[in-house]
Amino acid sequence: MEPIGLYVHFPFCAGKCPYCDFYSAAADDAVMDAYADAVIDRIRARQQAGERYDTVYFGGGTPSLLGRRLVRIAEALRDEPIREFTVECNPSRVEDGLFAALRDAGVDRISMGLQSAVDAERRALGRTADAALVRHRVEQAQAAGFRKLSLDLMLGIPGQTADSLQTSLDFCRDAGVTHVSAYLLKIEEGTPFYKMRDRLALPDEDAVCELYLRACEALEDSGFKQYEISNFAKPGFESLHNLKYWDDRPYVGIGPAAHSFVGGKRFFYPRDTQAFLSGAFPVPDGDGGDFAEYAMLRLRLSEGLTEQGTRERFGFSVPQPVYRRAEHIPPRYLSADADGVRLTREGFLVSNAIIAELLADV
Ligand code: SF4
Numbered sequence: 001m002e003p004i005g006l007y008v009h010f011p012f013c014a015g016k017c018p019y020c021d022f023y024s025a026a027a028d029d030a031v032m033d034a035y036a037d038a039v040i041d042r043i044r045a046r047q048q049a050g051e052r053y054d055t056v057y058f059g060g061g062t063p064s065l066l067g068r069r070l071v072r073i074a075e076a077l078r079d080e081p082i083r084e085f086t087v088e089c090n091p092s093r094v095e096d097g098l099f100a101a102l103r104d105a106g107v108d109r110i111s112m113g114l115q116s117a118v119d120a121e122r123r124a125l126g127r128t129a130d131a132a133l134v135r136h137r138v139e140q141a142q143a144a145g146f147r148k149l150s151l152d153l154m155l156g157i158p159g160q161t162a163d164s165l166q167t168s169l170d171f172c173r174d175a176g177v178t179h180v181s182a183y184l185l186k187i188e189e190g191t192p193f194y195k196m197r198d199r200l201a202l203p204d205e206d207a208v209c210e211l212y213l214r215a216c217e218a219l220e221d222s223g224f225k226q227y228e229i230s231n232f233a234k235p236g237f238e239s240l241h242n243l244k245y246w247d248d249r250p251y252v253g254i255g256p257a258a259h260s261f262v263g264g265k266r267f268f269y270p271r272d273t274q275a276f277l278s279g280a281f282p283v284p285d286g287d288g289g290d291f292a293e294y295a296m297l298r299l300r301l302s303e304g305l306t307e308q309g310t311r312e313r314f315g316f317s318v319p320q321p322v323y324r325r326a327e328h329i330p331p332r333y334l335s336a337d338a339d340g341v342r343l344t345r346e347g348f349l350v351s352n353a354i355i356a357e358l359l360a361d362v
Contacts, residue, residue: 003054003081004262005244008039008073009255010060011273014093017126018192019185023257023271024061031273036069038277040076042254051252051262053077055241056085064089067098074105084148084240086111091137092129099144109148109239110141111181117171118164121157131171138175148237150179155215156208157185158200165211166218173222178237182215183230184208209349216345229300229348246301247309248294264289292362295322299355304342321361329354 012032013024027035056077063070070087077085086109087102099110116122117131129137134151141149151172155165172180187197203211216226224232228246231239244251252260256276259268266285269276291314298305310318318340326336333347333354347354 001050001052002250003052005055005057005241005249005251006043006053006077007057007059007241007251007253007258008043008063009253009258009269010035010058010063010066011256011271012060012065013062013090014065015126015128018196019125019187021188021191022061025273027065027273031277032066032069034277035273036066036072039073039254043073043076046252047076053080054083055244055251056080056082057241058087060088062090062093063087064093064095064098067095068101070098070107071101071105074102074107078106082106084109086148086150086239086241088112089137089141090129091134092127094137094140099141099146103144103146108146109150110146111150111152111179112137112141114151114168114171115154116157116160116164117168118160121160121164124158125154135171135175138177142176147178149175149177150181150239151175151177153180153182153215155182155184155211156203158202160203160211162211162214165214169215169218169222172219172224178234179239180219180224180232181230182212182219182232184212212349213345225302226345227302229351246297248289248297248313259285261288291319292359295359295362296355299341299343299358300351302342304340306340307338308340310340319362322358325358325360329357334358 011024012027014026058070064087085107087107088111091112112134114134115125115127119130122130138149153168153172187193193200219232220226223234225235226232227238231242250262252262253268256269256273257271260266260282264287266288267282268285269282270280272280294313295305298309305318305322307318310316322341323336326334326341332344333350334341334343341358343351343354
């Protein structure tokens with residue numbers, strides 16, 4: 001069996017950030033101990049069925065809250081042919097020596113939430129660490145031997161301006177990290193931000209578009225090449241695990257709220273930690289992997305929907321109706337040629353509408 005991606009969700013956070021709708025809650029040591037055991041059991045059962053992993057991603061929630069328990073879980077993956085092993089770390093929740101212990105356990109990539117290097121913006125997002133602590137964590141990770149280091153940035157934060165964004169972009173440039181993810185703040189229903197949305201000093205839509213384009217340009221000027229709508233990397237430091245999602249490759253997700261795509265089937269664990277600890281099975285979520293799904297995901301990548309990739313995957317060319325639709329979309333949003341079809345940066349800003357239009361006849 002070909003190796004696939006492994007995602008493990010850690011549904012624990014010390015507090016809840018007011019914009020976040022990820023599945024996570026506070027937990028005590030006993031629950032986190034039991035959770036680590038349950039994850040190891042699930043991994044071992046899948047390994048015994050012949051599954052192998054070449055990329056691993058521990059996300060959340062706050063994986064670093066589990067401390068050395070992460071090392072115990074990583075031990076279960078020792079014999080896997082891993083090419084990339086990422087752990088998300090919250091800068092305010094990293095115990096002494098954790099980076100070195102993770103490195104020794106085979107982890108080679110750390111992803112941390114910066115969101116903003118402006119402390120007032122960080123506080124507005126409910127972040128407790130200040131920018132100086134984030135810088136300190138980056139330096140600690142570098143000292144532990146991590147070269148694959150990613151920072152998350154947020155665009156469209158209450159009160160954010162072009163100048164304050166520049167402070168955050170300069171932070172990323174100067175920190176020596178090799179990857180940046182820059183996400184637009186979405187006000188999700190059911191969050192505290194949703195309830196107070198009329199009182200938040202949110203930049204308007206045009207301002208957010210300008211922030212995005214500025215971030216893309218500044219990151220590129222600092223040597224980070226954009227390879228996906230929200231992701232930028234120094235050459236050779238693209239996230240191999242996340243590329244599997246956008247290339248519609250198989251991955252298994254373990255933990256409540258984790259989704260999987262294995263053997264052409266999609267399935268997920270319900271958002272219920274107790275059920276997961278009690279041995280609940282994942283729930284089927286239909287078939288996946290057809291051309292329309294592949295095209296939709298590929299169009300998130302700067303490389304776009306390529307002729308070569310499509311032929312290798314499906315044995316046919318990008319269907320003519322896609323090119324016919326592309327002729328009617330302004331070039332500021334999209335380009336098409338003999339190699340395939342790809343969105344421009346401005347196209348990325350309206351990607352849902354462009355992709356729906358392009359694939360309307362597929
Ligand atoms: S730390 Fe991350 S996962 Fe946890 S509440 Fe904040 S944004 Fe959500």
